[in-house]
Amino acid sequence: MTHSGAQREGTRPGARRAREVSGEDGSGRGGSGGGGHREPRQPRRKHRLLRWSATTLAVLILGTAGAGYLYYQHLNGNIQKGERSSGDSKARRTGPNAAGQTPMNILLIGSDSRNSDENVALGGSRDSRGNPPLGDVQMLIHLSADRESAAVVSIPRDTRVDIPACKDPETGDTYPATNNIINTSLARGGPGCTLATWENLTGVYIDHWMTIDFAGVVKMADAIGGVEVCVNQNVWDRPLPGVPGGSGLKLTAGRKKVEGKQALQWLRTRHAWGSDPLRARAQHMYMNSMIRTLKDQNVFTSGGRLMDLAEAATRSLKVSEEIGTVKKLYDLGMQLKTVPTDRITMTTMPTVQDSEDANHLLPDGADAEKMWTMIRDDVPFDAKGSKARPRQTASTEKTTKDPAAEDDQIGVLVQNATRSSTLGPVSGRAGAIARALVGEGFARAAPDTSAALSEERTLVRYPSAELEGDAQAVAKSLGIPVSSVQKSTDVSGVTVVVGGDWRTGTTYPKQSAPKAGDLPSTSDAINGSDTSRCMNVYEPYRW
CATH class of the missing domain: 3.40.630.190 (LCP protein)
Structure with missing residues (x-):
């Protein structure tokens, strides 16, 4: 539609100007009448010239668009x-x-x-x-x-x-x-x-x-x-x-x-x-x-x-x-x-x-x-x-719609991951948190007696979707935010990973919300x- 419109707008004014210059009255005869000398037929040549120009323009537009598409494909091919x-x-x-x-x-x-x-x-x-x-x-x-x-x-x-x-x-x-x-x-x-x-x-x-x-x-x-x-x-x-x-x-x-x-x-x-x-x-x-x-x-x-x-x-x-x-x-x-x-x-x-x-x-x-x-x-x-x-907390975060099992039916393993890059592990942390969970009704909670791990922040991990609700229930009982509940193939059941941010106590410490611009001085x-x-x-x- 755009191309044909451009042709129409280009030919009509040109045709009018050609008639005015030649003196044509629309009858095909010169304005002086009779058999007088006829002027050269400029309008027809101009018509042909304008039609040629419009056609060339259309070809150029289409050609440029085609080249643009090819260049776009060329760039995509580079990636x-x-x-x-x-x-x-x-x-x-x-x-x-x-x-x-x-x-x-x-x-x-x-x-x-x-x-x-x-x-x-x-x-x-x-x-x-x-x-x-x-x-x-x-x-x-x-x-x-x-x-x-x-x-x-x-x-x-x-x-x-x-x-x-x-x-x-x-x-x-x-x-x-x-x-x-x-x-x-x-x-x-x-x-x-x-x-x-x-x-x-x-x-x-x-x-x-x-x-x-x-x-x-x-x-x-x-x-x-x-x-x-x-x-x-x-x-x-x-x-x-x-x-x-x-x-x-x-x-x-x-x-x-x-x-x-x-x-x-x-x-x-x-x-x-x-x-x-x-x-x-x-x-x-x-x-x-x-x-x-x-x-x-x-x-x-x-x-x-x-x-x-x-x-x-x-x-x-x-x-x-x-x-x-x-x-x-x-x-x-x-x-x-x-x-x-x-x-x-x-x-x-x-x-x-x-x-x-x-x-x-x-x-x-x-x-x-x-x-x-x-x-x-x-x-x-x-x-x-x-x-x-505002940071989400265990009480404000959205939880899964999948219901948790009864607390005393949820198996929970607790790992000590308090060792950090700068501090050694705190002994007994897995046992302390496991006992706290038992006190909260999670009778099947037990400490992992394997070697101490290293994790900067405390997490609750679960292996598959059907255990997500169970993991969230465990996190809520300890005050751990739901954002720290993560699916992981590293575990076979609900696992509390006690990180370097929880070295004392049996209730997860409240974390203060960071402020804009409050970067560590060591961040350069x-x-x-x-x-x-x-x-x-x-x-x-x-x-």
Whole structure:
């Protein structure tokens, strides 16, 4: 309809003007009458010209639409996809707020894969070609339910954590649960295993993952056109006697724009900053600067810039399958775009040195759990947000409609998981809570006498849907919130896991609601609008 309408609007005025110029009166004769000299028949030629132009325009419109569709399909074809979770995860999705909005969590993984010539050239270590990749950069991006703020939390790659049993969806290989540094999770079942590891560590449900390798970082940095970074001293991250490796980053002091390979060097530098947590700080500074650059470029309203970024992004990223189309990635980008830079907070999970290996780190119990609680409860990391929504308690949360069995018929196993990254286990906790349950009428409650476990927060787990009501009844009797009742294949019946947050007493302690901006001082928070940050260079790497 649009095409035919355009033709009609284009031909009628032209025909009228042709009659006026030629003096035609509509009878086919000249206006002077008789057999006088006839003027050349311009109107017919103009008619033909206009019809040709309209036809050409229609072909161009259809051709452009076809090319656009083909380009869209081309971009979709660029995207690599994978299974969202390939490990046993216990996290539950956060429910909607009063306005029906839900937060979104995305795990960004930087892979050190050297399984291509390009990645070997950029990353070195030719002897590791073909080895399973490690996830050396891991960041959780939390987009608030109202889409007014965002939080980013990094976990340093050498942090020792529990990695669940995983199955690689591409090879079918299975890996048993283990306790190792978190960057090895990528090699034990792909990004889906890393996602499950994060979920079990944090209790945060993660909606999507994205991975990017060395070559992808270079492509994205080039498409953006460079990102400004800052160092307080000249830096050269190079091998030193007794300290091999180094990214090769070499910059003079001050503010510099890095792109391509140099951007990758900035993100990979560790020795010159002095530690892995400080490398996370440098990465956060880069990301904040990149976000500001993209907003300044207004790429979402610039067709050419958007196409450059779309090409680079679809060739650089591998994503979980539920966001594996250009449209879904674009929609995700538009949601992230709505967050002002001064409402973005970059942080690193608080850690302590691992007593078993000085080169490794452990989550810093209470401080780390406080950050995860803020994310689970969708509390803004900055103080500009509204107050935290009231936390649900055992008396206010919705419970399953499936009725529980009689209390004295519910079998309950109680595990002592009070050992934390910084504190040893509290002996006798499983027995104390089991006796308290018996006193509440759960006659079949008993302690698990196996070795002490480690869990930062107390949970009630159940293996299948028909036991959910039983698990909730047990939780209610102890004052444990229903949000801490989780389905898990790790247990064979209702199991109370007494965590590091419940080291004394037989009634679960009330947890105070976290406040907006109340981050642990050890989180190394950086606001997205802060342009004053510069990295200090560890003295051996100055020049």
